[in-house]
Amino acid sequence: MDPVIIGPLIALGFIGILVLVRVILAASKKEPTESKTKVLVHAINDERCTGCEACVLVCPTAVLELKSNKSKVIRFDDCIQCEQCAVVCPTTALVMFREGSEPPPVLVPDLDDYYQSKVPGLYLLGEAAGKPLVKNAVNLGRAAVEHSLRSGMRPGALAPQGRPDLTCVDVVIVGSGPAGLSAAMSCQQRKLSYVVLEKDAFVASTIARYPKGKYVMAEPYDVRCVGLLPVYDSPKDKLILDWNRILTQVGLDIRLREVVEKIERQPNGTFAVGTDKGKYLAQKVMLCIGTRGKPRRLNVPGEDQAMVQPLLDDPDLYSGKTLLVVGGGDSAVEAALSLATPALRNKVIISYRGKAFNRVKAKNRQAIDQAIHEKRILVLFGSNVKNFGSSNVTMKLVEGRERVIPIQGAFVLIGGDPPIKWLEDMGIGYVQKPHGFVRPPTDMLVERLIGRQPANDKPNLPVSDELSGFFDHAAFASLADEGGGKKARKEATIMVPKDEFLLHLPEKLRVDPEAQKVSQLRHH
Ligand SMILES: Cc1cc2nc3c(=O)[nH]c(=O)nc-3n(C[C@H](O)[C@H](O)[C@H](O)COP(=O)(O)OP(=O)(O)OC[C@H]3O[C@@H](n4cnc5c(N)ncnc54)[C@H](O)[C@@H]3O)c2cc1C
Ligand code: SF4
Ligand code: SF4
Numbered sequence: 001m002d003p004v005i006i007g008p009l010i011a012l013g014f015i016g017i018l019v020l021v022r023v024i025l026a027a028s029k030k031e032p033t034e035s036k037t038k039v040l041v042h043a044i045n046d047e048r049c050t051g052c053e054a055c056v057l058v059c060p061t062a063v064l065e066l067k068s069n070k071s072k073v074i075r076f077d078d079c080i081q082c083e084q085c086a087v088v089c090p091t092t093a094l095v096m097f098r099e100g101s102e103p104p105p106v107l108v109p110d111l112d113d114y115y116q117s118k119v120p121g122l123y124l125l126g127e128a129a130g131k132p133l134v135k136n137a138v139n140l141g142r143a144a145v146e147h148s149l150r151s152g153m154r155p156g157a158l159a160p161q162g163r164p165d166l167t168c169v170d171v172v173i174v175g176s177g178p179a180g181l182s183a184a185m186s187c188q189q190r191k192l193s194y195v196v197l198e199k200d201a202f203v204a205s206t207i208a209r210y211p212k213g214k215y216v217m218a219e220p221y222d223v224r225c226v227g228l229l230p231v232y233d234s235p236k237d238k239l240i241l242d243w244n245r246i247l248t249q250v251g252l253d254i255r256l257r258e259v260v261e262k263i264e265r266q267p268n269g270t271f272a273v274g275t276d277k278g279k280y281l282a283q284k285v286m287l288c289i290g291t292r293g294k295p296r297r298l299n300v301p302g303e304d305q306a307m308v309q310p311l312l313d314d315p316d317l318y319s320g321k322t323l324l325v326v327g328g329g330d331s332a333v334e335a336a337l338s339l340a341t342p343a344l345r346n347k348v349i350i351s352y353r354g355k356a357f358n359r360v361k362a363k364n365r366q367a368i369d370q371a372i373h374e375k376r377i378l379v380l381f382g383s384n385v386k387n388f389g390s391s392n393v394t395m396k397l398v399e400g401r402e403r404v405i406p407i408q409g410a411f412v413l414i415g416g417d418p419p420i421k422w423l424e425d426m427g428i429g430y431v432q433k434p435h436g437f438v439r440p441p442t443d444m445l446v447e448r449l450i451g452r453q454p455a456n457d458k459p460n461l462p463v464s465d466e467l468s469g470f471f472d473h474a475a476f477a478s479l480a481d482e483g484g485g486k487k488a489r490k491e492a493t494i495m496v497p498k499d500e501f502l503l504h505l506p507e508k509l510r511v512d513p514e515a516q517k518v519s520q521l522r523h524h
């Protein structure tokens with residue numbers, strides 16, 4: 001071919017290739033721009049955010065921070081879209097969704113205005129009902145008791161069944177968090193027999209297990225506490241101590257370490273409640289179970305002893321001890337690591353039936369390898385607990401032989417079952433609501449039932465004859481002062497004014513001293 005033609009042809013070819021490359025490059029550059037418009041973004045419902053910090057702590061790139069006790073997206077550019085924050089949020093306050101679309105709907109229990117489920121007489125209160133926060137839970141405890149009375153419950157209406165194995169009460173309260181305790185105090189005030197069944201070894205276990213030093217913020221600040229249990233800004237330890245003083249004075253009937261397993265509505269409208277320790281018959285049931293679910297059990301002999309715990313609260317309480325941790329997930333590994341620090345000098349044994357820690361985070365796997373290497377932790381893979389003695393555990397080891405190992409404490413951290421399935425089996429349905437859905441203020445709900453409470457009166461401290469020995473009123477009245485209010489004021493800007501709490505004291509304390517005896521009397 002004539003070189004005069006070939007030259008321009010080659011040049012044209014080059015130009016063509018160059019254009020093609022540019023088009024491809026442009027196209028490949030366009031793709032990230034398109035997908036950027038589709039990245040996941042956060043939606044946070046402040047009304048449901050409890051400030052529990054779970055999302056903040058789980059985020060690997062520190063995108064989130066708590067501001068005024070609510071989670072906020074501070075460094076979105078650093079977000080790697082892992083969605084862990086949404087997965088750990090216990091209240092579905094935080095969800096993630098594609099930018100440009102709507103946040104996904106949330107599943108909430110199908111309840112009427114008074115938190116009664118579709119099963120008449122079965123109430124779901126507090127955080128489990130999709131209305132988190134301590135003050136809301138306290139208000140709802142009172143509202144449910146008042147509503148029960150309005151809808152036909154009569155004190156002592158259940159005839160004794162003549163069965164020594166069956167306890168008959170007006171109300172069975174499941175859970176001793178703020179909702180359950182408040183419901184129990186309202187039952188006492190209204191001379192209803194009741195029992196509080198609590199699976200844990202102490203009351204208000206969700207709050208008691210907040211991280212060390214955590215303040216309980218008495219939110220929402222525009223809602224008043226009109227339940228009978230006081231709520232104010234306070235370090236969690238102080239609030240729990242104050243509550244325990246009140247509970248002791250009132251003499252609440254609380255059965256600790258008793259797990260409610262089954263609730264069935266009978267054809268006559270009463271409820272048969274089965275626990276791991278006994279049977280109850282009630283006119284109404286109030287489920288105040290929070291959202292932490294039921295920790296799974298090993299179901300081996302000796303597991304009910306105080307030495308065996310379903311959670312680790314405070315590793316600093318153990319030092320120089322031989323301790324067993326059962327489980328192979330992140331919570332078991334993290335608990336073992338926190339117990340096995342050189343400062344605490346514990347010997348920690350992990351019993352895990354799997355062959356390796358396949359499910360744990362890389363960071364934890366590294367730390368556990370180090371602790372094993374330093375002989376702070378011994379891991380028994382492929383082992384199974386057979387039973388617990390008072391100071392030992394019997395385990396079947398991987399090679400099949402059994403061994404008795406002396407221990408001074410054990411933590412069974414094998415996960416938990418969220419309560420949704422359990423509640424559904426009981427007949428409590430769930431419905432979809434928009435992510436921004438909020439239930440109305442809880443103080444107004446109570447006031448709809450007991451009448452409007454004075455809003456602007458000067459607070460009156462209770463007089464002693466009103467109390468008639470029911471409360472140590474001086475101690476009780478001082479709670480709001482001492483209850484961390486002063487200390488809390490230094491750290492937080494929004495406070496519940498002491499007067500706002502005291503405002504309701506006289507009304508709260510007008511409880512018949514005979515009432516506290518009613519529950520016990522009816523049991524016999
Ligand atoms: C880390 C953290 C920080 C928080 N900070 C705040 C705050 O500052 N201010 C605030 O207002 N809220 C805060 N919250 C939220 C608040 O603690 C909850 O909304 C509140 O405790 C809910 O009360 P409740 O009575 O509904 O349930 P819970 O307090 O969760 O109590 C439920 C009880 O039921 C028991 N139970 C469960 N199942 C059974 C069963 N089958 N049988 C027997 N007993 C059972 C449990 O052991 C538990 O004691 C925080 C939550 C967390 C996790
Ligand atoms: S998606 Fe992952 S990286 Fe982004 S904020 Fe949530 S936890 Fe952090
Ligand atoms: S996990 Fe949920 S409830 Fe807890 S701070 Fe984050 S958004 Fe709020």
